[in-house]
Amino acid sequence: PRKAIVRRVQSRPDAGAAEEVTMGEDRGMDAKALSELLEGVRQGEISPDDAVTALRRLPFADLGFAKVDHHRTLRQGLAETVFAPGKSPEQCAAIVAELLAQPGSSPVLLSRASADQVAAALAGSDDGHVIEAGGGDSTNARLHTVVWRPAAERRERVAVVTSGTADLPVADECAATLAAHGLRPLRITDVGVAGLHRILDAAEELAAVDAIVVVAGMEGALASVVGGLSSAPVVAVPTSVGYGSSLDGITALLGMLASCASGLTVVGIDNGFGAAIAIIRMLNARVSERSDV
Numbered sequence: 031p032r033k034a035i036v037r038r039v040q041s042r043p044d045a046g047a048a049e050e051v052t053m054g055e056d057r058g059m060d061a062k063a064l065s066e067l068l069e070g071v072r073q074g075e076i077s078p079d080d081a082v083t084a085l086r087r088l089p090f091a092d093l094g095f096a097k098v099d100h101h102r103t104l105r106q107g108l109a110e111t112v113f114a115p116g117k118s119p120e121q122c123a124a125i126v127a128e129l130l131a132q133p134g135s136s137p138v139l140l141s142r143a144s145a146d147q148v149a150a151a152l153a154g155s156d157d158g159h160v161i162e163a164g165g166g167d168s169t170n171a172r173l174h175t176v177v178w179r180p181a182a183e184r185r186e187r188v189a190v191v192t193s194g195t196a197d198l199p200v201a202d203e204c205a206a207t208l209a210a211h212g213l214r215p216l217r218i219t220d221v222g223v224a225g226l227h228r229i230l231d232a233a234e235e236l237a238a239v240d241a242i243v244v245v246a247g248m249e250g251a252l253a254s255v256v257g258g259l260s261s262a263p264v265v266a267v268p269t270s271v272g273y274g275s276s277l278d279g280i281t282a283l284l285g286m287l288a289s290c291a292s293g294l295t296v297v298g299i300d301n302g303f304g305a306a307i308a309i310i311r312m313l314n315a316r317v318s319e320r321s322d323v
Contacts, residue, residue: 109136119150181212193246204302247271250282257291
């Protein structure tokens with residue numbers, strides 16, 4: 031039987047190392063890892079005491095400054111994403127390393143990271159892929175997304191539609207999050223309602239996808255137009271782009287919430303990440319329904 035071993039861990043940068051009992055290697059809390067653990071007990075390869083030790087760690091890992099949620103994949107079908115703002119570079123790196131230390135296939139994301147946070151995270155886990163917002167504009171560092179362990183490509187089709195070029199940083203964050211979870215989005219850019227013929231030219235593409243994200247500032251009207259052109263679920267993202275009375279995205283937000291395109295889903299201002307996760311949850315529910323039939 032596999033025996034429990036002791037490894038030394040450092041719970042936080044300012045703390046000394048502490049001893050922690052693990053079962054050979056840490057196990058991520060997803061369905062596959064849990065099944066393997068239970069099967070190991072059944073086969074006599076893992077002792078019940080060792081299994082209990084492993085299970086104590088599975089729900090979360092306490093780093094002192096953060097409790098890393100290893101149970102989230104099992105509960106939600108999506109691993110925890112590291113939200114970088116407000117965290118030190120060392121904290122970002124430690125949380126990413128903890129997530130990656132767990133066996134499994136769930137993507138690991140560092141969201142809205144600065145250059146220093148990106149550098150620290152990559153120093154400890156150098157196989158991450160950095161997606162820069164705004165087509166590589168380094169001044170938009172708050173929107174940089176780093177992806178480790180991207181998921182295998184899925185068959186569902188998702189479109190990310192952008193009203194104007196100024197909305198691209200938010201759309202890029204959305205597209206990066208979708209891609210990390212195996213969805214390679216169709217990008218349709220600069221098709222705002224000031225030139226309505228542009229979005230109408232994409233009507234066939236919109237009719238062929240399984241879900242759509244619309245990213246728009248100003249008055250946010252593009253979301254209603256797209257919602258009227260396609261039967262696919264539409265998630266609308268208001269952005270803070272616009273002139274004075276756009277009120278840093280509030281006008282677009284209220285316009286989307288008041289849309290006459292029934293069933294439009296609206297997330298917060300500039301929340302490209304949230305829109306992507308909403309789409310992934312919708313598509314995961316469809317997959318679950320098909321597997322139950």
